[in-house]
Amino acid sequence: MKRNILLPDTHPLTWRNRKDKKPVWIDEYRNKNGYVSLEKIFYENFSPEYIINLIKNSGLKGRGGAGFLTGLKWSLLNDVNDDKQRYLICNADEMEPGTYKDRFLMERIPHLLIEGIIISAFALQVSIAYIFLRGEYFKSENFLNRSITEAYENNYLGKNILNSNFTLNLYVHSGAGRYICGEETALINSLEGNRPNPRLKPPFPASIGLWGQPTCVNNVETLCNIPAIILYGNDWYNNLSNGENSAGTKLMGFSGQVNNPGIWELPFGITARELLEDYAQGMRKGFILKSWQPGGASTDFLLEKHLDVKMDFDSIKKIGSRLGTALCMAVDSNINMVALVLNIEEFFSRESCGLCTPCRSGLPWIVNILKNIYKKNGKLKDIQYLEDLCITLGPGKTVCALAPGAIEPLQSALKYFRHEFEQLIQNK
């Protein structure tokens, strides 16, 4: 097993974490350079434009799954030159099956997220920010609320932060449980108290977002990267990574029947094989790797031969999947792929908001076909129906990415494990 030695300049997200897994509260956070980045932007008179350029040049990409350049997203908000109320929303509605990185950050180092939010809000000239938190994350809610109170008491939040002209109020908005709320426009609708159906883009939230005002939505892990970039600069951040077109470090993990399932902060560019063998310590005795997903249930399955791919946005895309959340899942040879895909499609079908017909009707149809095949009641033409549905539910056919995400595991299972579908149909 490789030792992961946590240092401030190599592990900006996790070096402060305690070995006893308890949260780092404000005194300990400050003893470990906490809020130094926030102090720096005021003492060194950083302008919002300067910070946005710094983040843009750092190459930081959104860690929610889509991988859009954070600095570019921020600059879209700043193109709206008016004195409108602006909002920042931290997307903490983590619900992608197989993903546990935002919970890890919020429960281990909540002040890092809060410092990231304050700096980002200053750069975007936002005075009200929300953490849209998944309703079932009770522990995260407690830890965040305590940390926010600590931040207010120490003048990191509220009026005239650190005696500057900058004022920010931060609230935790706890959701009530639906996967669709993680989609940024559905999240805005949900926060407004409307049904969380996604909104058509454009207009983008940067121009018309929360209550019609310019709004930026960033993932927890994205915001947690901001303080270190301020402290060490964009070149340092870029050089952390060995990946293609992906800067910095990433929380990565492996789950499933592996010896040491877990989560580690690693530079982009490490191979999936290193992640599986050196950190997750390979497959458990008696289990053979059959397939794996690189970053959540909505990413295409890959094979053992793909394990030498670099874990970064571009490299994973080149072999036909998505980095997603970079929390990998090992599928072992005891698992039937039809049954596994059925589990995934039942999830997506249950979580569809029902706004678009392909998603509302298509996903239950996929579930029914898969159920029939798994119960050995399928027909060969069912495979053709599934392939047709992969096209009908594909990108560009629906308002949001739920349906296109839902068909990624299905289409890759049909590509690599078609024989398992055929076996269940033919061997009745």
Add this chain to the structure above:
Amino acid sequence: MNLKLKKIEIIEIKNKINHYHTSRAAVIDALKIVQNRIGWVPDWGIHEVSKILNLSYSEVESIATFYSQIFRKEIGNNIIRYCDSVVCYIKGYKKIEKKLEDILKIKTGCTTIDKKFTLLPVCCIGNCDKAPTFMVNKELYSNVKTTSIKKILGLYI
């Protein structure tokens, strides 16, 4: 049963409204405040919330019925939520589900006759490195084995 919100609950809802630009945004908070009292949201709760937030009954109802964490029918004293997502599938949640159903003598989605437990599935609760997993109320149980379930449930009887 008091069919009205208590003063303190109304104050709590009004405090939440202050966090937002419109009162409508506090609808989930308000429904949760109603739910905190009796575990679920009866019709009078929808009426009360709609009055305070100045929304129609059906607007509040459409929110209440959309979310999986707002209950519109009576539930048990303890809610068991077992994760039925993909990693827990690989790690054998089906056995956990069956054991829970056998011990409680109910199917998923139902409440035991003595009203002690309600059994529900939940989407991935972000505990995949410790799968299979389930929650009882706000407590998370990791690396669950079928043999330990009875003991865990005993803590809530």
